[in-house]
Amino acid sequence: TVVVYSHPELSDIWAGGRNVLTDTDDPLDDDGHGTHVAGTIAAADNNIGVVGVAPKVRLWSVKVLDSQGNGTTESLAKALDWVLAKKEVLGGNWVINLSLGGSLESEIEQEAFQRLQDKGVLVIAAAGYFSTPTKPAPVSFPGAYPSVVAVGATSFTGELATFSGQGPELDLAAPGLNILSLVPLGKNDVWYVVDNNTATFVQELLGSKRGVISGEFVDCGAGKAGQFPASVAGKIALVRRGEEVPFADKARRAKEAGAIGVAIYDNVPDPTPAQWTLFRTEEDRFYDWPIVVRLTMQTGEALLAAGPHHISVNYTNEDYVEKSGTSMACPHVVGAAALLWSLAPNATAQQ
8 A cells, every 4th residue: 555654644653665656765655646545554543534454553654556547566565575674674464455457467466466365464465447337357366366365445324335346356345435545645536515504525527626615506407408407697506427428518508598517426325436527529629617516316315305505516625535435445454454463363364
């Protein structure tokens, strides 16, 4: 797990690390993914933000992926051997979080993971997120290796999320939808809707304007032509995803009807994590979009059930954000394993 080690939620427990891409001891997170994962494992119990599953662990970080999330088998194997070398020098019980994966098996990787298992290191990896509601996908590697514990994601109802990798290699599952955790300080944006003094984190649509808006919402159906009443002027358009209406068309029609912002809610309860975008054509990149955010189906339907009332939509900077995926599920299990091992320090990794 790669972290922003200066983050106040992590700095007291960060013990060091390695960047195998640059062969330096600086594994600074230039993406934000690793910091989010690390927060779920070990964010401090300090009355700020969130609390990790095991906030008093000793946290090391190793950077194996670039800022775009790409890496190689060789860099991963090098990182695993670095951890093994640290364990042999320092002793103790070690748990590795791998919120990464791919579809291809590698003999080099498998041998590296076997070395870790032979030395009593517990390795836990995300199961992957390539399934759909109609077509399940197998567990990704390295989670699919027999020496690695594979973790899938559960939905809000406790069932396996439809995007989660699945199959006989899946060992455990943990919460993986809308997980609130850390992001690098001042580096990430956050989008949330405030309804009756309760803030719900949402997602922006690529191209959305920044800012904070407040007003009554108006139900605009699926955003088809003719579904934006005159009453939406100066208010927030609440629009349902789907019915073959592109996001850009929904948002453009809302703005043309006078809406000050647009909230598009999903049409399925457990969607595949993906970035929604307003950029359907090159022309769309130059359009003056309003603030446009993505809500879950549950949030959108709850708003409709409550009837028209004031909400606020916010697109600002924050040090915490919600993310979804088996990458977010994996650190729940890693933190739980570390917590259990602290209670039974003489137990083996297999136990």
